[in-house]
Amino acid sequence: MKGKEIILGLLETRGPLTGYEINEIIQNQLSHFYDGSYGMIYPTLRKLEQDELVTKRQVNQTEKPNKNVFSILPAGQTAFRQALTSDLTTDTFKSDFLLKMYFGDQLTPAQKRTLVQQELDLKQLKLDALHANLTDWQARGMTENQRLTANYGIATYTAQIKVLNEELQRLTTG
Incomplete structure (x- = not known):
């Protein structure tokens, strides 16, 4: 789904919203699987209007x-309903960390450890935020489908943290 459909979906499921409220939902509840910003929201709202x-x-x-x-x-x-029922497309995944590691033969072992530690810290922050927000979202009436997306994010970050810890251990012990 694109920004247009996401905004329509939020308005359909949440009711009337301001651009600020749309951004808050995207940044807090969708950020582990969608990257949106004010720079996308307001032009999209103008186009939708x-x-x-x-x-x-x-x-x-x-x-x-x-x-x-x-x-x-x-x-x-x-x-929105047409977009919701359309065929799935392949996920787009971008990672600055993975690109740097792919070309990491140019880095020193210390630089590699630093990169892995930075990525580990970022993933842990994301995981902690999901865990911290989950209770609040459930209290506000999170649906079972929305809970699935949070659990998917938790599982993804948990798996990434496991791999990063293993790599950090490998880089540390040589």
Whole structure:
């Protein structure tokens, strides 16, 4: 799924949302399997509005900037359902760490250990965040399908941490 369908899906399942709220969901609940940012969200929302898939309502606030709240329209619901039931595509996976390790013959053993330790620390932070947020998400009404995505992320990070620990041990003991 692309950014367009993800935003439509969030509006379909969560109801009206601001761009800020969409970003919060993407950064907190989807970040272990989707990489999105404000730089994608707001242009996509404008395009969805132009295509009459969403509507925008401005909410006036005192002592704060006005905010725009987006809602999905019937045409957007149709587009989202089509995307949801379309065939799967191959996952796209990019890793700066793995690219550096692939070409790592140019690195010293100490540099390799540093890279592995950095990646290990990053994966551990991601795993810890998923564990910490899971209880909160469940209390807020996380669905079984959403729980599956969190468990998938936990399993993925756990496996990556295992491999990284093994490699760090190998690099340390020589």
